[in-house]
Amino acid sequence: MPRTVTVRAPGKVNLQLAVGPRRDDGYHRLVTVFQAVSLYETVTATARDDEDIVLRIAASPALTFDPASVPTDESNLAVRAARAVAERYGITDGIDLDIVKGIPVAGGMAGGSADAAAAAVACAEAWDTGASRVELEELCAGLGADVPFCLHGHTAVGLGRGDELSPAMTHGQFHWVFATQSEGLSTPAVFREFDRAVAAGEAEVAEPALDDAVMAALMAGDPRALGSALTNDLQPAALRLAPHLQDVIDAAKDADAVGAIVSGSGPTVAALARSRQHALAIAAHLTAEDVAHTVLTASGPAAGAAIVADLSD
């Protein structure tokens, strides 16, 4: 029987996203606080006898997505992760990758990055590479700025491109509502709009710094304090590209959300609730107001990429 390993990895919301100037390599220096949430990508890797990498993608019951919005060629982040593992450990066998998506596509919640982190762990295990966690962290950093956090999970401060992580102290669980849109926003396009506004003198770019209010609210486990401390420097750019997102934020505030922001580069809007019951009430209001494609509830922090099944011969 071939070796089959299933790994799930979480999506994220940025509790703080402070964006600094664009660097020479095209990336922006960030200070961000990530929180992993209980929406997951699940990747099952099965070693093959031939050299092919075969990808299949399905949606979890809670999520609908346009299959055309996810590439199935070599640019798919799960395929790139498999190639990176094979190259690093000299593997010549192929692999079947079965992805079940539970994170909105192109939604600012790192769904593709979660696929990459989960695929890296699943392939390393299915091919029996003996890869260490530190080696997988390095490999993930080469796949995208958000990928190391999807491996890490929980709550963490991200510096550099967002990939230099240190864990943040938190207390308890926070309850979130995520309002998705049918049309995604491209991360590079949102950063370009951020740069355009700075170059045009419409916005200023400051040296990014960690917000003590976010860290204190996390330590206290205080949703109200966290809600009022949420910030996202990409939000004005995302709102210029997708102005209707303001209606989603306003609707969440009408339902007494303690905070509501664009998640990362958007267009998903993340609303923070006081409790799980309050999250369900906010979700019902957003659904009734018809401002979102899908409304999902989740809690955070959630664990990082983890093996959930390992069927070995």
Ligand SMILES: C[C@@](CO)(OP(=O)(O)O)[C@H](O)COP(=O)(O)OP(=O)(O)OC[C@H]1O[C@@H](n2ccc(N)nc2=O)[C@H](O)[C@@H]1O
């Ligand atoms: C904005 C954030 C916030 O967590 O997340 P998303 O909203 O995409 O989920 C991240 O910075 C996105 O990370 P990720 O989506 O992994 O980015 P990558 O694939 O590495 O880069 C895509 C593009 O985003 C821009 N980029 C990304 C990270 C960064 N620190 N500066 C940037 O300017 C660059 O234009 C880059 O070419």
Ligand SMILES: Nc1ncnc2c1ncn2[C@@H]1O[C@H](COP(=O)(O)OP(=O)(O)O)[C@@H](O)[C@H]1O
């Ligand atoms: N496995 C994957 N799942 C989703 N998107 C992927 C994947 N591989 C590559 N992509 C590309 O990455 C883009 C961003 O996807 P995603 O990670 O879901 O959103 P975001 O970067 O906004 O968090 C998609 O539009 C798609 O073109």
